[in-house]
Amino acid sequence: MNNSYNSFFRNSDLKVNRYFAQPQFKSQLIEASKHGKDVFYNEVRKLNNCYYARKLQGDISIKDIFLEYWSAFKEKYMHRLKRPGLIESIETMIGCHNFDNGYLFYECPNCNDFYMIGFSCHSRFCSSCGQKYKNQRTIKVSEKCLNVPHRQLVFTIPSQLRPYFQVHHSLLDVLFNSVKETLNACLEKNAPKLYKNEKRKLGFISFLHTFGRDLKFHPHIHVLIAERYYKNNGDLKCFNFFPYEYLRITFQNKLFHNIYIHCRDAIKNKKLSQELFKLCTHLKELYPRGYYFYGPQINKDKTTINDIKSLTNYIARYASHPAISERRISSINFENNTVTWFYDPHEDDDITDESLKKGRQEITESVFDFMAKLIKHIPDKGFQQIRYYGFYSNKFLNKISTNKLFSNAQLNKMLDNTYWVNGLKLSFGYNPTLCKCGSQMMINLELSYFP
Incomplete structure (x- = not known):
C-alpha cells in the first residue's frame, strides 16, 4: 500500500486505525474503490475520523467532558463564574456543531448521498474553532x-x-x-x-x-x-x-x-x-x-x-x-470522576542529559478541578x-x-486554507464533500437549517 495514503495523516495507518473495516461500510467502500484510489482513501479517512471512530480510538474531547459535567459544575460554582462572557463562551462551545443550532446540507448531484455540517461556535474556548481562529490570527499577523x-x-x-x-x-x-x-x-x-x-x-x-x-x-x-x-x-x-x-x-x-x-x-x-x-x-x-x-x-x-x-x-x-491540547488528555474515569493528563516540563527543554530531566509529568485529578483550571x-x-x-x-x-514579507497571492492561499473543507484536507487528508461515487457534493440551501 502506498505509504502516502497509509500513515501521513492522522488516523490513516490502516494497520492500526481499522474503524473503516467494519462490515456495515463494505458496500460504500466497494463503490468508492470503483472510482479510483483517491476516492477510496478519501472515504476511508472520512470514516476513520468520524466522531465514533475517534471515541473508539480513545480520543477525549474537552467538549465531551463539559457535556457530561457542566451542569453540575455550574450549579456548584455559579458564584465564581461572574466574569463577562465566561458562561457564554463555555455554553457556546458545548453547542458547537450541534444541528439544533443550524447546519449546512450538501448533496451529491449523481446519487442519494449527502453530508451535513453543524455551524461552528466561534468560541476561543473551543478546540475545533480555536484552530481556525489561530489560523486567521496568523494570517492577520502575517499580512502586517x-x-x-x-x-x-x-x-x-x-x-x-x-x-x-x-x-x-x-x-x-x-x-x-x-x-x-x-x-x-x-x-x-x-x-x-x-x-x-x-x-x-x-x-x-x-x-x-x-x-x-x-x-x-x-x-x-x-x-x-x-x-x-x-x-x-x-x-x-x-x-x-x-x-x-x-x-x-x-x-x-x-x-x-x-x-x-x-x-x-x-x-x-x-x-x-x-x-x-x-x-x-x-x-x-x-x-x-x-x-x-x-x-x-x-x-x-x-x-x-x-x-x-x-x-x-x-x-x-x-x-x-x-x-491544553486534547492529545494531552490521557483518560477520563466516569466512575471516579477523574481526568488524567500529562505535560513535559519546560525545564527539560534545554537539558541534554536524560538522567537530569524531570521527565513527563502525569496528573490525575477530579474532573471539577481540571475544568476549573481550563476555565480560568x-x-x-x-x-x-x-x-x-x-x-x-x-x-x-x-x-x-x-x-511586505508575504505577497497577496500567498496571503490569499493561507486564507483559502482556513475554509473548513480545506482545513480538513490539510489536517486529516480527506474532503468531506467528496462523494463515494467520485462526484463533488453541492450545497443545498433549502435543506440547510438557519435558526
Whole structure:
C-alpha cells in the first residue's frame, strides 16, 4: 500500500486505525474503490475520523467532558463564574456543531448521498474553532510583517503577582501597556531628541499567554518585533540592539508604577493599591536585576517566511485555544470522576542529559478541578489577546505598503486554507464533500437549517 495514503495523516495507518473495516461500510467502500484510489482513501479517512471512530480510538474531547459535567459544575460554582462572557463562551462551545443550532446540507448531484455540517461556535474556548481562529490570527499577523529581520521577546511577571492578575483581569491591560512603554523607552534611550523630533516608532505585535504547560495561571507577553524603526519622513532604519539588562529593569519599574496607578485610579481600591505597593517594593529588593526576559534573534542573517510563519503559528496558537491540547488528555474515569493528563516540563527543554530531566509529568485529578483550571484561562468577552503597535498598528496600514514579507497571492492561499473543507484536507487528508461515487457534493440551501 502506498505509504502516502497509509500513515501521513492522522488516523490513516490502516494497520492500526481499522474503524473503516467494519462490515456495515463494505458496500460504500466497494463503490468508492470503483472510482479510483483517491476516492477510496478519501472515504476511508472520512470514516476513520468520524466522531465514533475517534471515541473508539480513545480520543477525549474537552467538549465531551463539559457535556457530561457542566451542569453540575455550574450549579456548584455559579458564584465564581461572574466574569463577562465566561458562561457564554463555555455554553457556546458545548453547542458547537450541534444541528439544533443550524447546519449546512450538501448533496451529491449523481446519487442519494449527502453530508451535513453543524455551524461552528466561534468560541476561543473551543478546540475545533480555536484552530481556525489561530489560523486567521496568523494570517492577520502575517499580512502586517515586513521583509526585515524580526525577533521574539518574552516578558514575564513574578509568581507573587499572578494571583492579583487572576482576580483583577484589568491588570492584563496594564501588562500590555508596560511592555509597550518598555520597548518605546528602549528606542528613546539611544537618541532622546531624535526620538521626539523624528517621531520614531517601532513595529511590534504582542501576544498574551496566560498559561504554561502545567495549566497554572502564568500571564506573560510574547512580542514579535521588527528590527527597524520608522521615521516621520517614511524611512525605515535598522534597530537590532536590545540591551537585556536595561529592558529587565525598565519593565520592572514600568509594571510596578502602572499597577499602582491602575489600582488607585481605575480599580479605586485603596487597600489593594497599598498592598500591591508593599509587595512591589519587596519584589524590587528580591529581584534587583529585574524579571525574566528572553529575546533571541530568530535568524541572525535574515528572517525568512518560514521563520515568521512558524513563530507566528507557535505564538498565536496559545492565544487561540483552550489551555491544553486534547492529545494531552490521557483518560477520563466516569466512575471516579477523574481526568488524567500529562505535560513535559519546560525545564527539560534545554537539558541534554536524560538522567537530569524531570521527565513527563502525569496528573490525575477530579474532573471539577481540571475544568476549573481550563476555565480560568478563558478571556473576558471582547478582550484582545493579540495587539499591534507602532508601524504595525492599523494607523500605519497604508503608510508602509512595500517590502511586505508575504505577497497577496500567498496571503490569499493561507486564507483559502482556513475554509473548513480545506482545513480538513490539510489536517486529516480527506474532503468531506467528496462523494463515494467520485462526484463533488453541492450545497443545498433549502435543506440547510438557519435558526
